[in-house]
Amino acid sequence: MSIILDHVNYTYSSGTAYEIQALKDINIQIEDGQFIGIIGHTGSGKSTLIQHMNGLVKATSGAIYFNGQDIYDEDFDLRNLRTKVGLVFQYPEHQLFETTIFDDVSFGPKNQGLTKDEAGLRAFEALKMVGLDESLYYQSPFDLSGGQKRRVAIAGVLAMRPEMIILDEPTAGLDPKGRDEILDLISKMHDEKNITIVLVSHSMEDVAKYVQRIIVMNDGSVMFDDCPSEVFKHYKELEAAGLAAPQVTYLMHELKERGIDVDTEATTVEEAKRSILKALC
Amino acid sequence: MLRDITLGQYYPADSVIHKLDPRVKLVGTLVYIVSLFLFKGPVGFLVITAFLALSIKLSKVPFLYMVKGLKAIMILMIITALFNLFLTPGETPIFTLGPLKMYPEGVKTAIFMLIRLSYLIVGTSVMTLTTTPNQLTDGLEKGLMPLSVIGVPVHAIAMMMSIALRFIPILIEETDLIMKAQMARGADFETGGIIKKAKNMVPLLVPLFVSAFRRADDLAMAMEARCYTGGKGRTKMKPLKYSGNDARAYLLTFVFLAVVIVLRIYNL
Amino acid sequence: MSIVKAKELVHEYIRRDEEGNVEMIQTALDHVNIDIEEGSFVAVLGHNGSGKSTFAKHVNVLLKPTEGTMWVDGKDISNPIFTYPIRREAGMVFQNPDNQIVASVVEEDVGFGPENIGVEPDEIWRRVEESLKSVGMLKYRNHSPNKLSGGQKQRVAIAGVMAMQPKCIILDEPTAMLDPNGRKEVLEAVHELNRKKGVTVILITHYMEEVVDADRVFVMDSGKVVMDGTPREIFTRVEELKEHRLDVPQITLLAYELKKSGLDIPDGILTREELTEALCRLS
Incomplete structure (x- = not known):
């Protein structure tokens, strides 16, 4: 599976005085099995970008190819694309609506036209994956805690068995433990189910720990698209764009300037610790 | 749209x-x-x-x-x-x-x-x-004040209107978002007859109502925290x-x- | 002098079934003792469900104690005659920026509080202007809140509280829904108010980075105050913080790990500069 965005532009309210170009000439290729982070401050175009990837928003110009097929072709099945490319919105727990958790998670598979049994099976599998206690399956989703609701909402997308899942700020509003649980879950989906993951975040620290590739969005364009250590080398430019590299990156650069021979590519606490110990001992 | x-x-x-x-x-x-x-x-x-x-x-x-x-x-x-x-x-x-x-x-x-x-x-x-919605409701409130003599809660009605107006754009945006989120789960808001269409609205309407109630709850608390007690003893900016x-x-x-x-x- | 004082404060949420029988009792605050100095900047840390928001809502009399007492500026919150005087002196800012802004124009929203307490129009205008200026939002006075960023909306909410000229302001996870820029804006505004106007600030949060500059930090877990001290004292106890489901800023964590591996660096490192200095001294 692959998604290619080819010279994609998107303009809001085009033709009026309030025209805003939200995306400018985006060229991105996403390959099977990747774990990608998209970073940008609010208004950088990252949310608009991901809504293009499953056809919820149509580009003003440019083309998008899913497995080589143009998704704007008249006979292309957009609903099918949406089940292949799952999109988990920000605060996804606000979209829960069924009377039981189980029914809510079955909503996606049912829309795919699966039989009741098959849909139930997938719901069960998805709920198991997100680690929700079985005794809760037939309770109302509205009685759960914030973190649990979010896991149910993610299960709702997972139950469609997508090949790729895009998550828009999946940790917003959660406390540190809740955040770690969600991030671990996402990385489990990637490792065990081999699902391609696109993680939208504004926390460099979160992203650095998990992803293989970072796409930095700024002012509607792709500013950087590379592996984390390469991207963080530009920490000064990132800061100018209203983003900060992980604290560790700054520290390593400062140490290097002060003559300690550390590896400036370290982005996590673990890497930094190893490098500092090596340099000092 | x-x-x-x-x-x-x-x-x-x-x-x-x-x-x-x-x-x-x-x-x-x-x-x-x-x-x-x-x-x-x-x-x-x-x-x-x-x-x-x-x-x-x-x-x-x-x-x-x-x-x-x-x-x-x-x-x-x-x-x-x-x-x-x-x-x-x-x-x-x-x-x-x-x-x-x-x-x-x-x-x-x-x-x-x-x-x-x-x-x-x-x-x-x-x-x-x-x-501004506030001016508008102020206008209505003052214009209709004589009715309060016969027991019409003019201030409360005006406040309700002004809050409704403040939250309309927010709820419209939210509708847009929930619709997209359900479409991402394969929901279909376009095809089918009237009954099917009405039924398909459930995944949109339930979250919208839940959210509206949550917002109402939050807002009531925020207003109380800012000493709101109704129209009595209030001055106007x-x-x-x-x-x-x-x-x-x-x-x-x-x-x-x-x-x-x-x-x-x-x-x- | 203390502005907020809690003594053996207990709060229980009681859920009843249809017949009014008690179905479940959840103890949100469990004999809490807290004393907050006037003019200080205090942070209350804790994960979701630790009781920190319940505590915050008592300061503004949105909740009343099940047992124990709390005094705000010497007034007992259980006494109904003090409800409004206390709310004037202790203003509250909530988590969701959208759900606390009442009016559709920034300045009208800031004027809402003073209107409620019967301030004269001329004085309201003066206060609105001053409060908006103090959070750096004066040039947005005629804007619609819907067009503002999250950080700006929160600053408007803070101005709305400041216009009531409180002695104390409680912020209940004001940054949980904001992006890093918005978080920075809000924190800077709050610190400025504390420094320049001497307003007591009680910041409820689960972001550890935000409490580094506080005068005092309380950590709550399961309704109890489990840690209490200066940020430096608190951040030295990394293992304990982890037990309470909190995480430690990257730099503090790194310093802690390095120390554990045998490097001779001081306890409770808070900033990058401190760690750089400590490491340079070693090489």
């Missing part, structure tokens, strides 16, 4: 219209709406157009921004026009399509209806775009006071109304 609704959205600018007392604007709008249903001939139409054009010009709100509100009711307008075109009886049909007959009378009513509807929307947006311009505006409005009435009598 939902983003295009301009009703209930304030457009900040420094204009004569913005500065008018909301009561004047409310009365003006009322008179304007009445005039839309009074006029019969081209002269009346011209007078109304001039009145509307003057208000828009004075309001300093870009014309395009105002007309944007029409996009949202386009379908309603087309349907109304079609009904009028084909269902108005007359004598000699000018166009026949199977059982459907179109008469000159129908064309006339349809055109009138279209003008009325679009003028209605644009005219009321002049008021809502230049008056912007107390309503008539000025010279308000008097002139009232005068203009009633001259306008008189002209429209006279024109109607003479069928112009």
Whole structure:
């Protein structure tokens, strides 16, 4: 599976005085099995970008190819694309609506036209994956805690068995433990189910720990698209764009300037610790 | 499409219209709406157009921004026009399509209806775009205050309106978002008959209601935290006071109304 | 002098079934003792469900104690006659920026509080202007809140509280829904108010980075105050913080790990500069 965005532009309210170009000439290729982070401050175009990837928003110009097929072709099945490319919105727990958790998670598979049994099976599998206690399956989703609701909402997308899942700020509003649980879950989906993951975040620290590739969005364009250590080398430019590299990156650069021979590519606490110990001992 | 609704959205600018007392604007709008249903001939139409054009010009709100509100009711307008075109009886049909007959009378009513509807929307947006919801409800509150003597909770109604207006754009945006989120789960809001369509709305409406209640809860608490106890003992940051311009505006409005009435009598 | 004082404060949420029988009792605050100095900047840390928001709502009398007492500026919150005087002196800012802004124009929203307590129009205008200026939002006074960023909306909410001229302001996770820029804006505004106007600030949060500059930090877990001290004292106890489901800023964590591996660096490192200095001294 692959998604290619080819010279994609998107303009809001085009033709009026309030025209805003939200995306400018985006060229991105996403390959099977990747774990990608998209970073940008609010208004950088990252949310608009991901809504293009499953056809919820149509580009003003440019083309998008899913497995080589143009998704704007008249006979292309957009609903099918949406089940292949799952999109988990920000605060996804606000979209829960069924009377039981189980029914809510079955909503996606049912829309795919699966039989009741098959849909139930997938719901069960998805709920198991997100680690929700079985005794809760037939309770109302509205009685759960914030973190649990979010896991149910993610299960709702997972139950469609997508090949790729895009998550828009999946940790917003959660406390540190809740955040770690969600991030671990996402990385489990990637490792065990081999699902391609696109993680939208504004926390460099979160992203650095998990992803293989970072796409930095700024002012509607792709500013950087590379592996984390390469991207963080530009920490000064990132800061100018209203983003900060992980604290560790700054520290390593400062140490290097002060003559300690550390590896400036370290982005996590673990890497930094190893490098500092090596340099000092 | 939902983003295009301009009703209930304030457009900040420094204009004569913005500065008018909301009561004047409310009365003006009322008179304007009445005039839309009074006029019969081209002269009346011209007078109304001039009145509307003057208000828009004075309001300093870009014309395009105002007309944007029409996009949202386009379908309603087309349907109304079609009904009028084909269902108005007359004598000699000018166009026949199977059982459907179109008469000159129908064309006339349809055109009138279209003008009325679009003028209605644009005219009321002049008021809502230049008056903050708070001013608007202040105007209503003060204008309707006499009713509180007979036990009408005027302050509460005004507060409810102003809050509703504040949250309309937020809820519209939220509707858009929930719709997209459910579409991402394969929901279908477009195809099927009426019953199926209604059923398909459940995944949209339930989250919307839940969210509205949560917001209401939060807001009630925030208002309480800021010492809100209802209308008693409250002062106003912007107390309503008539000025010279308000008097002139009232005068203009009633001259306008008189002209429209006279024109109607003479069928112009 | 203390502005907020809690003594053996207990709060229980009681859920009843349809017949009014008690179905479940959840103890949100469990004999809490807290004393907050006037003019200080205090942070209350804890994960979701630790009781920190319940505590915050008592300071503004949105909740009343099941047992124990709380005094705000010497007034007992259980006494109904003090409800409004206390709410004037202790203003509250909530988590969701959208759901606490009442009016559709920034300045009208800031004026809402003073209107409620019967301040004269001229004085309201003066206060609105001053409060908006103090959070750097004066040039947005005629804007619609819907067009502002999250951080700006929160600053408007803070101005709305400041316009009531409180002695104390409680912020209940004001940054949880904001992006890093918004978070920075809000924190800077709050610190400025504390420094320049001497307003007591009680910041409820679960972001550890935000409490580094506080005068004092309380950590809550299961309704109890489990840690209490200066940020430096608190951040030295990394293992304990982890037990309470909190995480430690990257730099503090790194310093802690390095120390554990045998490097001779001081306890409770808070900033990058401190760690750089400590490491340079070693090389």
